Amino acid sequence: MKQYLKDENGNMRKGKPVSILNGPFNQEGTKEIKELFDGVDPFGFPKPSKLIEYFFSFSINNSDDKEGIYLDFFSGSGTSAHAVMNLNAKDGGNRKFILVQLPELNKTESQFANICELGKERIRRAAKKIKENTGADIDYGFRVYRVDSSNMKDVYYTPDKLGQMNLDDMASNIKEDRTGEDLLIQVMLECGLELSLPMESRDIEGKTVHYVAGNSLIACFDDEVSESVIKKIAEDQPLRVVFRDSSFRDDSARINVEELFKLLSPSTEIQVL
Numbered sequence: 701m702k703q704y705l706k707d708e709n710g711n712m713r714k715g716k717p718v719s720i721l722n723g724p725f726n727q728e729g730t731k732e733i734k735e736l737f738d739g740v741d742p743f744g745f746p747k748p749s750k751l752i753e754y755f756f757s758f759s760i761n762n763s764d765d766k767e768g769i770y771l772d773f774f775s776g777s778g779t780s781a782h783a784v785m786n787l788n789a790k791d792g793g794n795r796k797f798i799l800v801q802l803p804e805l806n807k808t809e810s811q812f813a814n815i816c817e818l819g820k821e822r823i824r825r826a827a828k829k830i831k832e833n834t835g836a837d838i839d840y841g842f843r844v845y846r847v848d849s850s851n852m853k854d855v856y857y858t859p860d861k862l863g864q865m866n867l868d869d870m871a872s873n874i875k876e877d878r879t880g881e882d883l884l885i886q887v888m889l890e891c892g893l894e895l896s897l898p899m900e901s902r903d904i905e906g907k908t909v910h911y912v913a914g915n916s917l918i919a920c921f922d923d924e925v926s927e928s929v930i931k932k933i934a935e936d937q938p939l940r941v942v943f944r945d946s947s948f949r950d951d952s953a954r955i956n957v958e959e960l961f962k963l964l965s966p967s968t969e970i971q972v973l
């Protein structure tokens with residue numbers, strides 16, 4: 701499609717960046733973050749959210765365009781999240797942001813351990829301010845993930861390389877310092893489920909059961925999960941259910957789970973880590 705810079709009336713077409721930016725300038729970024737942090741700039745010359753909003757506006761084709769995922773791979777103080785929330789507050793949009801930041805130490809003296817901690821606090825304070833100023837009924841929440849090594853011990857990936865000394869490792873193929881949430885995120889990534897989906901953890905007879913996007917994925921990584929808990933999970937008809945090996949007292953309990961699901965939720969895909 702051939703598009704001209706100007707429309708038939710000689711007006712600049714919307715969404716075409718002009719080469720010379722006439723503001724907003726960085727001073728506004730410093731002023732903005734100082735307003736959020738009681739007069740202190742904990743980062744040092746962040747970009748103004750209005751400038752990032754201007755850049756993001758290039759991707760908005762028309763007034764119905766209220767979705768989208770905005771990625772900032774060098775997120776610093778979190779200005780891009782601020783800009784996305786500003787845009788959403790203006791038109792009731794449901795745009796999402798993904799911010800990536802190394803846990804680098806702050807160049808500027810501040811109470812934050814590193815720039816990631818600063819960025820998180822900035823997003824919280826910006827969200828609070830936008831809510832107070834606009835009263836907009838939008839999603840102000842965000843989740844934080846840290847890239848780490850696999851939850852699984854090598855035995856999981858290279859069982860053929862096992863030797864006598866690795867017997868201990870066979871007891872559990874999951875690293876001891878990993879939580880149920882860690883395993884849940886791993887399974888979601890493996891299933892291609894977005895990490896922004898609604899998640900809920902319920903206590904069922906003392907066992908923690910995780911629900912993702914309703915019953916799209918239900919997981920329980922506790923040890924020795926009883927038949928009545930498994931029955932309750934099956935009655936929720938999950939598309940996919942995930943347990944860990946140690947969730948079953950013994951092999952017959954493991955087989956029994958298959959039978960239970962065949963009975964109560966035959967279309968459920970069962971996975972055991």
Ligand SMILES: C[S@@+](CC[C@H](N)C(=O)[O-])C[C@H]1O[C@@H](n2cnc3c(N)ncnc32)[C@H](O)[C@@H]1O
Binds near residue numbers: 815
């Ligand atoms: C110029 S600052 C971004 C400032 C941001 N636009 C703001 O308004 O606050 C660049 C940031 O990228 C981070 N960074 C540098 N290399 C990185 C990498 N490989 N992955 C993630 N973040 C990185 C730095 O720690 C720094 O905070």
